Amino acid sequence: MTLGNLRPPRAVVFDCDGLLMDTEPCWTIAETELFARYGLPFGPEQKALVIGKSVEQAGQVIASLTGASAAEATDDLVRAVTEIVAAKAEPLPGAVELVARVSALVPVAVASNSVRSMLDVALGRGGFSFEVSVAADEVASPKPAPDLYLEACRRLGVSPASALAFEDSPTGGRSAQAAGVPLIAVPTLHAFPADVVLGSLTDPELLDWVATWPATS
Template identity: 65%
Template sequence: MLFDWTPQAVVFDCDGLLMDTEPCWSVAETELFARRGLPFGPEQKALVIGKSVAAAADTMADVFGEPGSGPAIADELLAMVTDVVSAKAEAMPGAHELVDLAAAAVPVAVASNSPRALLEAALERGGFEFSISVAGDEVTAPKPAPEIYLTSCARLGVAPASALAFEDSMTGLRSARAAGVPVVGVPTLSGTEFPADVVVSSLRDAGLLAWLRRWRQPRLPPA
């Protein structure tokens, strides 16, 4: 069941939520693993999905048996995925309608674990414009720490409990929850537990869109 309240602001994740960039990441990640003679499948994807580039690279360094090589792997990965995103990434089905409906009623922001350059590349590729955005390399501790959401809410001028987050990964969900922001989950990985406040299978969910349309309607006083 959807919420019976209207948030004062909305914060959207980007990768896997607004933009279908996960296939782009998978292309780059598969190549990184292949260069080391290793397979890349669902088990490996689960280790890195939703993490910041630095955190994902550190995880890969452990898997590769290359201690201390996280920064170099991060540079390699970022260069590869930025090229793929700029050329091939597409907006998720329903993403523009969802953002437009929310932005027509309340202030909105985007909060991503991607570094600024990659976030800008993804948003530009998808045709999204946000006046408020927070990137993973602009905070001390990216998701799953709460800083990205706390910073976003501060810039929006709302209390975290009055905002609403849209997330597709457990990393993002943990970040929003740690900040005290209610979450609508649209999980990228199907068949896994995703304990958001509300879970929908698509941004085009009819109930979700009907709820957002009600945000702009004046509420009658009780009889």
């Protein structure tokens, strides 16, 4: 499917980490430090096990590989990632412009697998302000369950089928699809099933397509 085959949405729900904000390097630094503490390497194979997961899920993975308790690994990860994001994270290319253009036309939200404290730091660092945002610790189940997208659509007052999701990870993609939200993927690592797959938020075809949407906000 191409962008032209997608219906203009009534609302858009963005992921945050790896989609709007370049936080994945911050996570990688923190994860590398945690693994090193236990004398273990952290490379692409280990990264693939945690990318896109909630901090609790990532903590459980780290605990299973390092022998730490899940609670300890999760607490250490939250603390380390938050500090690095607050100091170093930047918006990904095209993110600020895309959110500005989209929000001028339709309601927007963020649905993130980060907990609220981490999400607020990341969005604040990027200068983003969303009236609707949903964090992993505000729903029963994080991505890949559909809860985050269903809650975001509920708060936006639209049906999932009439919204549009932007995701960078397979975990997030499965969440959007499970909720019945049409999906544009901008993969951080490997391509995954989506209605449309783009290489970047700066894709000129994306901005041209957004310019054709009727304004509803």
